[in-house]
Amino acid sequence: MTRFVTIAAGQLGPIARTETRTAVVARLMALMRQAHANGCDLIVYPELALTTFFPRWYFEDQTEIDSFFEREMPGPETRALFDLARETGIGFYLGYAELTVEAGIVRRYNTSILVEKSGAIVARYRKVHLPGHAEHEPWREFQHLEKRYFDPGDGFGVTEAFGGVMGMAICNDRRWSETYRVMGLQGVEMVMIGYNTPVHNPPAPEHDDLSLFHNHLVMQAGAYQNGTFVVGVAKAGVEEGVDHIGGSCVIAPSGEIIARCTTKGDEIALARCDLDLCNSYKRTTFNFDVHRQPHAYGMIVERKGVTLMADGTPVRTKR
DSSP states (O other): OEEEEEEEEEOOOOTTTTTTTTHHHHHHHHHHHHHHHTOOSEOOTTTTTTTTTTGGGGHHHHHHHHHTBSSSOOOOOHHHHHHHHHHTTTTTEEEEEEEEEEEEEEEEEEEEEOOOOOTEEEEEOOOOOOSSSSSEEEESSSSOOOOHHOOOOOOOOEEEEEEEEEEEOOOGGGGGGHHHHHHHTTTSSEEEEEOBSSSSSSOOGGGGGHHHHHHHHHHHHHHHHHTEEEEEEEBBBETTTEEEOOOOOOTTSSSSSEEEOOSSSSSEEEEEEGGGHHHHHHHTTOHHHHOOOOOGOOOHHBBSSSSBBBSSSBBBOOO
């Protein structure tokens, strides 16, 4: 039986620091109602969709930092979104800042969840590739302090939902080929990625004019090389004086963009995705069981980079 998932890329425009969770959730619900009117099964929202992108600012007061985090999901302000999902029969992917306690230790993650049409959370993902820096760098026009505010997640799982094999990633994860390949090895058929990406890159301003190109390049490559749909969804526009790319889109296993948002505001882009199309790539060019040569890839897990081993020690050179 052919398996179709009608997807909405639920792009958000800027969120002000003073905008309440309730007001933001109302915007998310408006997009969900649009998706419902268009017969969607699933809507994907951006990274940190409930708040401004707070890692761009340096805070010393931990109480102020923690005001951006959710301690439960759903919580008092977000429950209405879950109720609407159940009422309309639409699932959703949502990115947010998560504060949790594990073995008595407070942890803070850049998190996304996948919610089924019943309103039940069926999967949770915590961002692995945290970009930026951990200490205040006042020379920057704005900061990127994810390494200061978040703990890294521990892996890329997949889950069976919406008639297929679903995976999640967040923002900077999309730039790393390992993200897609680990899920590809688990048979992923749709990868959902929320992001908040500024146009300007303070350490490398020569990349600025390429920000949107690179955004699509990595997601299209990941889709094609792993025979999977990829849904990338932005929080876009000028937020707190920082301009963010848009470019929210749905990408087919062929690597082609099949739907795309055209503004930097609240908007949905729609696509009807035949998950069986993944098989055209998974069973031919990218039939991993037939063509991969794992014996040749050991360096990928043995080394962290050019100069460091995976355990942080210097690379051992052969004599």
